[in-house]
Amino acid sequence: MMVFLGPSNPLAFTASLPPRSPIVPRTPITELTDGLAVSQSFRTADKQLRVNRQGGKYILLKLADRSGTLVAMLWNADERVFDSFDRGDYVHCEGRTQVHNGALQIILTSIERMDPSEIDTADFDRFDADQADQLDKRLREIFGQLKNVHLRRLADVYLADEVFMTDLRCAAAAVTNHHAYPGGLLRHTIDLMELCLLISPQYPQLDGELLVFGAFLHDLGKTLELSSRGEISYTDRGQLVGHIVIGIQMLGEKITACEKNHGESFPEGLRRQLEHLIVSHHGQLEFGSPKLPVTLEAVALHHIDNLDAKLSSYTTVIESDVAADGNWTNYTPSIGRKLWKKRD
Template identity: 75%
Template sequence: MLCSVNRTPISDLTDGQQVEQSFRASDKQLRVNRQGGKYIILKLTDRTGTVSGMLWNADEIIFDSFDRGDYVHCVGRTQIHNGALQMIVTAVERMDPSEVDVADFERFDADQSQRLLARLSELLGDLHNVHLRRLGQAFLCDDSFMQKLELGAAAVSIHHAYPGGLLRHTVDMMELCALVGPRYPQLDTELLMFGAFLHDLGKLEELSGEGESTYTDRGQLVGHIVIGIQMLGDKIRELGSAGEPFPSDLRLQLEHLVVSHHGQLEFGSPKLPVTLEAVTLHHIDNLDAKIESFTNIIESDISADGNWTNYNPSIGRKLWNKRD
């Protein structure tokens, strides 16, 4: 019998609820407290959302009994912590995939993905700059790349952290660039749009594409910005091999858009934005990510005051939560 019977979706869990059901363990960390006791922090997910889990008095045997991405059966009780629901887990056991209804955990929207892929193809195909259009076509014709892009997440957490999230983030940013660019004649709108396409492509190799996103070894050692520059270089070399040399000055502009899009050195950018397009790209990226992440905070908050979320230490404030 599938364990999805009488299963409560994460979005419907409430404070003080006794829980005995399946989840996907998208992440786990074994930690030690000041007294030397060990505990496990869990990230439990289903198709409706994510809830943090705390398993006290744990050990390596429990920690090693399941892997990230496994389905697990958890026993515990929910409570509110810093305005968000979490679960105090008293037991966790790995489940075989045959024991769950995969539809309860599948967060990928295939129909939306196809619409976004069609829109991406349209945006890249409509570029007037022949070099950018050919470069875009080189990416679009790479079946392996496109399959990864269709399923890739934009992050492990915070924003667009779900299968297809990177595609959503990329297309939204390109459309924002197409709206903002013409407002400022000093901007090269097509260069800006292509920077939006390129800026996070390295996350396809930085993050694991299987199940819930985690960092790959390459992602940990190199990072998506460097990987993105390598991916750009590979495609430009392909064009050169096909007899379509790419302008070196345009390549420099694209590389700068990728390496500077985090905006600040302390946020991981090897270089600060020094072109108008790079400055614009950073702020559009930040805008799209912030709206997504703040929306997630509002939707996941359980507050006694319906007009406000609880204080969220990660952003240093409460958020207005009135939905009229």
């Protein structure tokens, strides 16, 4: 959620910008610093027209590029300016950066919609096709090692679904927080599967293959819950149903296909175990799990999932922090603490 960061001096909107060359070099968001004059392209990840306490209107924006996002403000705006560009559009912005509560933002003096021909898409495309190829290959290697014939057959059904695999390669794991970029879901999924392979031998009471398969299944509903084309956002189905229910529906469809392919029923007990891994992986009812983890594999999956998500999101906090104190980030309300960021 974006919050209002009060103005120091209102700045007027400039209706038009000087002529620009077709493609102008730009500075990535992560390389912008405090007090820097900015005149370059961004993608509009979000926009809101708001009213301040004095009744004046302003536009609150989230701007994005390949490297990340940041908040921007345009004071003294109106509906004409707000309606001149849409979410997902490329825009040319002029203004100056400033730090507020440890976060970098831009106070804009002008914003203008750009034609896609004026930008280099490589500056904005966060999908790494080479990494996706490597992760896809690793997924197939892990599945190829499964000894449980029913899990191996089920894996083959998922892998044979070209539409699903294309979506999985490009999907984000979240709109914000952890792995919130195209390809982030596959990265998160493989990292969890690798952790399961590492941990399982230390705990012989765990069914290692069941745990690994649960790591694969747990967030697959996000391939349909989220749209990663353009700016990451929730689909209508995602808003109405959510990735846990979608994941259960997908599992049922794949099991039906598996039974059809092999002419025999999928073991009912194994199906229930897999379903439980999906519905309980958030760990607590207040965090969105319909059920608490009650199997050893479900308990393990929840904590492994939480570990990977927390390390990813905390790393993002450290990398994006612009606090003057070189050793510590600013206090981050969402996690209730500062983080140590010095590397010796």
